[in-house]
Amino acid sequence: MKTRRLFTLSLLAGVAWAALAQPASVDTLYLQSRALKRTVPALVISPAGGAPCPTLFLLHGATGNYTNWLERAPEILSYAEAQQIRIVCPDGGAFGWYLDSPMLDTMQYETYFSEELLPAIDSLYPTLAVREKRAIAGLSMGGHGAWHLALRHPNLWGAAFSMSGGLDLRPFPNNWELPRLLGPRWAFPQHWQDNSVAGQLYRYRPGLPVALWLDCGKDDFFLQVNRQAKQELDRLQIPYTYLERPGGHNWEYWRESLQYIMVFLERHFRS
Incomplete structure (x- = not known):
């Protein structure tokens, strides 16, 4: 209880600090992607001053796009300035799931992020x-994407945050265009295993530790897969931060989650 009280006080201080800061600048970057075979946009939010700073990649959910976070949570401008971090809001497609599709050569999002976008930002x-x-952090589909990319490329990421993440795709064989990306689950079960975060937790490498965070609302349809991911993390003895709060699968929940994440990141980037 003592730890929780201290964390809450830090959160309130952090929010007040962000509210006093001036908004950061926003660029739209268009990158010609070989992996996706098209030009892909991203928003880049930079603090004033131009000094080198840490970077947070913030991923949208299914049916969304690269503008969602700024449109629905404009306070990210103040977070970037107050904490002197660069926030990148990439485009993951309406149903790209931030993975390399074994079925579609125009849906190679893991390659795009790891080999094209990230080096371009740097x-x-x-x-x-x-x-x-x-x-890297994300909501819903983006929560899955954040952990998927961090677990598969721990040399690139120091922390990964899932908000209401669909951390196991296998219970949803007919949803969100997943059969188009991975093939029918009955015909390609290994595709579903290999591209579900829940099937990849064994990839965690203690020698390249990624700070893992997952949180989910008590009324969220992804709550069960998040609880199961927590159990698997415990079984594998992988360290993590887990939050389960009142709320559903909506922006009210995600905006509050991001407040907690920004407090965590302020400490993480200082350490």
């Missing part, structure tokens, strides 16, 4: 280009 902007100063 090349075009003054970042602190080391894994310890780089984090």
Whole structure:
């Protein structure tokens, strides 16, 4: 209880700090992607001053796009300025799931993120280009994407945050265009296993530790898969932060989640 009280006080202080800060600048970056075979946009939110700073990649959910976070949670401008971090809001497609589809060669999102977008950000902007100063977070489909990318590329990411994440795709064989990406589950069960975060937790490497965070609302349809992921993390003895709060699968919940994440990141990037 004592720890929880201290965390809450820090959160309130952090929110007040963000509210006093001036909004950061926003660029729209268009990157010609070989992996996706098209031009892909991303928003880049930079604090004033131009000094090298840590980077947070913030992923949207299914049916969304790269503008969602700024449109629905404009306070991210103040977070970027107050904490002196760069926030990148990429486009993951309406149903791209941030993975390399074994069925569609125009849906290679893991390759796009790891081999194209991330190096482009480090090349075009003054970042602190080391894994310890780089984090990735997302909601729903983006929560799955954040953990998927971090577990498969721990050399690139120091922290990964899932908000209401669909951390196991296997219970949803007919949803969100997943059969189009992975093939029918009955015909390609290994595709579903290999591309579900729940089937990849064994990839966690203690030698390249990623700070893992997952939270989910008590009224969220992804609550069960988050609880199961927590149990598997316990079984594998992987350290993590888990929050389960009142709320559903909506922006009210995610905006509050991001407040907690920003407090965590402020400490994480300092350490």
